[in-house]
Amino acid sequence: DTGVSQNPRHKITKRGQNVTFRCDPISEHNRLYWYRQTLGQGPEFLTYFQNEAQLEKSRLLSDRFSAERPKGSFSTLEIQRTEQGDSAMYLCASVRDTEAFFGQGTRLTVV
């Protein structure tokens, strides 16, 4: 499968714990995006990378969130001190020209 891969698919964590998600984009795509989607809403942009450089962060990305893309390949999104409001689907997309290809997402539940 050469699509965008996200792990884990589901994560249940207790409030206050840290969590990390991984995204493996399509190999030849140099732009990678993170989105968050809550129930009944469309995805919202969080941040994006061109190769290893993080070029933009949404104001939705509080200081508890950090994203990395070492060596311009896979990316990780870490949430520290999780809150119940962080419960959502976290989506990764890799982009070729005008087409964004999304992964299956990681569904986070904070209890």
Added chain:
Amino acid sequence: QKEVEQDPGPLSVPEGAIVSLNCTYSNSAFQYFMWYRQYSRKGPELLMYTYSSGNKEDGRFTAQVDKSSKYISLFIRDSQPSDSATYLCAMPPGSSNTGKLIFGQGTTLQVKP
């Protein structure tokens, strides 16, 4: 007011019906217009995208853009139960960063056999 508005539905139609899904947007600078389909608990998949005004057809799907009214539509002909999903319109705010998308809320479609 959100930049991209979409009626959340749900929309329920019988199999074989023609479906019309719509979005309005507020920023006249938008130039690219995408439609994504999202099945339950899955990531969105790109159905179609158009640039500027006009129509684009792909099989049973037709995307239509009216920039003068800031209104876009997706038509599905001969709808099938497998078309049951949430349909999201999306637009990049700039032409230089087309992966940064502003999504509508999504319209949930159910096609009944």
